[in-house]
Amino acid sequence: MDLPEKPRRAYHHGNLHQALLEAAAALVAERGPEGFSLLDAARACGVSASAPYKHFTDKAALMAELARLGGQKFQARLGAAWGGGQPEAGQAFLRVGHAYLAFAREEPGYYLALFRPGSMMADMPDQATSPMGRALAAIGIGQGKAGELALQIWALSHGLASLERSGLLPMRAETLIDTGVARLLRGLKAEQPGG
Amino acid sequence: MDLPEKPRRAYHHGNLHQALLEAAAALVAERGPEGFSLLDAARACGVSASAPYKHFTDKAALMAELARLGGQKFQARLGAAWGGGQPEAGQAFLRVGHAYLAFAREEPGYYLALFRPGSMMADMPDQATSPMGRALAAIGIGQGKAGELALQIWALSHGLASLERSGLLPMRAETLIDTGVARLLRGLKAEQPGG
DNA sequence: TGTACATCAGTGAACGCGCGTTCACTGATGTAC
DNA sequence: TGTACATCAGTGAACGCGCGTTCACTGATGTAC
Numbered sequence: 001m002d003l004p005e006k007p008r009r010a011y012h013h014g015n016l017h018q019a020l021l022e023a024a025a026a027l028v029a030e031r032g033p034e035g036f037s038l039l040d041a042a043r044a045c046g047v048s049a050s051a052p053y054k055h056f057t058d059k060a061a062l063m064a065e066l067a068r069l070g071g072q073k074f075q076a077r078l079g080a081a082w083g084g085g086q087p088e089a090g091q092a093f094l095r096v097g098h099a100y101l102a103f104a105r106e107e108p109g110y111y112l113a114l115f116r117p118g119s120m121m122a123d124m125p126d127q128a129t130s131p132m133g134r135a136l137a138a139i140g141i142g143q144g145k146a147g148e149l150a151l152q153i154w155a156l157s158h159g160l161a162s163l164e165r166s167g168l169l170p171m172r173a174e175t176l177i178d179t180g181v182a183r184l185l186r187g188l189k190a191e192q193p194g195g
Numbered sequence: 196m197d198l199p200e201k202p203r204r205a206y207h208h209g210n211l212h213q214a215l216l217e218a219a220a221a222l223v224a225e226r227g228p229e230g231f232s233l234l235d236a237a238r239a240c241g242v243s244a245s246a247p248y249k250h251f252t253d254k255a256a257l258m259a260e261l262a263r264l265g266g267q268k269f270q271a272r273l274g275a276a277w278g279g280g281q282p283e284a285g286q287a288f289l290r291v292g293h294a295y296l297a298f299a300r301e302e303p304g305y306y307l308a309l310f311r312p313g314s315m316m317a318d319m320p321d322q323a324t325s326p327m328g329r330a331l332a333a334i335g336i337g338q339g340k341a342g343e344l345a346l347q348i349w350a351l352s353h354g355l356a357s358l359e360r361s362g363l364l365p366m367r368a369e370t371l372i373d374t375g376v377a378r379l380l381r382g383l384k385a386e387q388p389g390g
Numbered sequence: 391t392g393t394a395c396a397t398c399a400g401t402g403a404a405c406g407c408g409c410g411t412t413c414a415c416t417g418a419t420g421t422a423c
Numbered sequence: 424t425g426t427a428c429a430t431c432a433g434t435g436a437a438c439g440c441g442c443g444t445t446c447a448c449t450g451a452t453g454t455a456c
Contacts, residue, residue: 012418012432032312034229037409048434050411055432059410117227117361151364152351152375159354166312169346180347186385187378207399207451232442243401245444250399254443 017055019045024066025109033116038062067119070110077103089141090185097157097177104161111161141188149188156180212250214240219261220304228311233257262314265305272298284336285380288348292372295352299360306356336383344383351375 013019023044027036038059039049056062081099085092104111113119141149160173169176208214218239222231233254234244251257276294280287299306308314336344355368364371 014432016432032229034227038411039409047432049409050413050435051433053411115357115361148366148371148374151358151366152371152378155354155358155371155375156347156351157354158357159350159352162310162353162357163346163350166310171343171346176343176347176350179343180350180379183347183382183386184375184378186382187380190381190385191378209399211399233444234442242399244442245402245446246400248444 013045013047013051016045016047016051020052020055020062021066021069024062025070025107025113027109028066028112029107029109033063033112036063063113063116066110066113067116070107070114073107073110074103074114090182093153093181093185094178097153097181098174100154100157101161101164101173101177104165108165115158141192145188145191149184152184153181156184208240208242208246211240211242211246215247215250215257216261216264219257220265220302220308222304223261223307224302224304228258228307231258258308258311259314261305261308262311265302265309268302268305269298269309285377288376288380289373292348292352292376293369295349296356296359296368296372299356303360310353336387340383340386344379347379348376351379 020041023041024036027040027044038052041062042049042052045051052062056065077099078096081095082092083095157177160169160176163169164173215236218236219231222235222239233247236257237244237247240246247257251260272294273291276290277287278290352372355364355371358364359368
C-alpha cells in the first residue's frame with residue numbers, strides 16, 4: 001500500500017480527518033464507491049468505529065468531502081494541463097486528455113467518488129468545458145463549435161478512462177486519445193469555411 | 196407465453212423468473228447496481244423474500260443473468276444498427292452511436308448491469324469492435340486504423356452516455372455523436388496516404 | 391370421469407452478519423496559575 | 424517549575440436495521456390410473 005506512514009500514536013491519532021479521507025479514497029479505489037464502509041475506513045486508520053463521527057457528521061459527509069476534494073484535484077490537474085491553451089490549442093487538448101486519463105489511473109478513489117451517481121458535481125460542466133471553450137474561441141474556432149469540441153474530447157477521455165478501468169481496452173488509451181483528438185481537430189478544421 | 200402481464204395469481208406466480216429479472220432491471224435503473232436488493236425485487240413481484248431462491252441460486256446469479264441478458268440485447272441492437280456497414284461506413288457508424296445512446300437511455304437497468312464493475316463482459320471488446328473493424332477493413336480502411344476508429348467511436352458513445360446519465364451534458368448527445376463521428380471519419384480520411 | 395399422488399413454486403419464521411449511529415466514558419494534551 | 428483543570432479526540436458497548444440465505448412447511452397443478 002501507498003501509506004504516508006506515521007508512527008503509531010497511542011490514543012490521539014493526530015490527523016484522523018485527513019487519514020480517513022485517504023483511507024476512503026483507497027477503499028473506493030479498491031471496491032468502488034458502494035463497497036466503501038465507514039467501519040473499514042476506521043479500521044484502516046487503526047481507530048474505533050465511532051471515531052470518525054468526531055470529524056464527520058455522517059458517512060455521507062465523508063463521501064461528499066471526498067468528492068469535493070476530488071473535484072479540486074481534478075480541476076487543478078486539468079487546468080494545469082490546459083495551460084491556457086498555449087502554445088497551441090491542439091497540443092493543449094492532448095495534454096488535457098492525457099491528464100484526464102492519468103487522473104483516473106492515479107487517483108481512482110477520487111475519480112470514482114467524483115463521478116459517482118449522486119455526487120454533486122452537477123455544476124462541473126461549466127468548470128470543465130468553458131475554460132477550454134473560451135480559450136478555443138480566442139484562437140479562432142466559433143463559440144458553438146468550441147463547446148462541442150470540448151465536450152467531445154471530454155466524452156472521449158471519459159469513455160476511454162471508463163473502458164480502461166473495466167479492462168475493455170485492447171490498446172493504450174493514450175494512443176487513442178492522441179489520434180482521436182487529432183482527428184476531431186482535423187475534422188473540425190475541414191468544416192470551417194475559412195480553413 | 197412470454198407476456199409480462201398476467202392476472203394476479205394467488206399462490207403460483209406463473210412467471211417469476213422473468214418477473215424478477217424485469218424488477219431487477221427496474222431497480223438497477225432506479226438506484227444503481229449496488230442499490231439493488233433481492234428483497235426489493237421479490238417485493239416488487241409481490242412474492243416472499245425466499246421465493247427468488249427457487250429460480251436463482253444466488254443474488255449474484257440473478258445479477259449475472261441480468262448482465263447476460265443485457266449483453267444479448269445490447270449486441271443485438273448494435274449489430275442491427277451497424278447493418279453490415281451498409282450502404283456506407285459513415286452512416287453505419289452514426290447508427291451505431293445512436294443505438295448506443297438509445298440503449299443506455301431506454302434500458303438503463305440492463306445497461307448499468309452490463310457495465311457494472313465486475314460484470315463478466317470482459318469478452319465484449321471483440322464482440323463490439325471486431326464486426327465493425329472487419330467491415331471497415333473491407334471498405335478500405337487499414338486494419339489497425341479501423342480498430343482504432345471503432346474504439347474511439349465506442350469510447351465517445353460510452354462517454355456521452357455516461358455524462359448524459361449524470362446530467363452533465365448541456366446539449367443533445369445525438370448532436371455530439373453526429374458531428375463527433377463525422378470529424379473522426381474526416382480526420383482519419385485526411386491521414387490516409389491514398390485518399 | 392373422478393381420485394390419489396408426486397411435484398415443486400410458493401410461504402414465513404428464523405438465523406447471522408455487517409453496517410451506521412448513539413452514548414456515556416476516558417485519557418492525552420495544552421494552558422493558567 | 425509543578426499542579427489543577429478544561430478540552431476534546433478517542434473508546435467500546437449497545438442499538439436497530441435491512442439484507443442474504445436456510446429451512447421445514449404448504450398448497451396449487453398436472454398426470455396416472
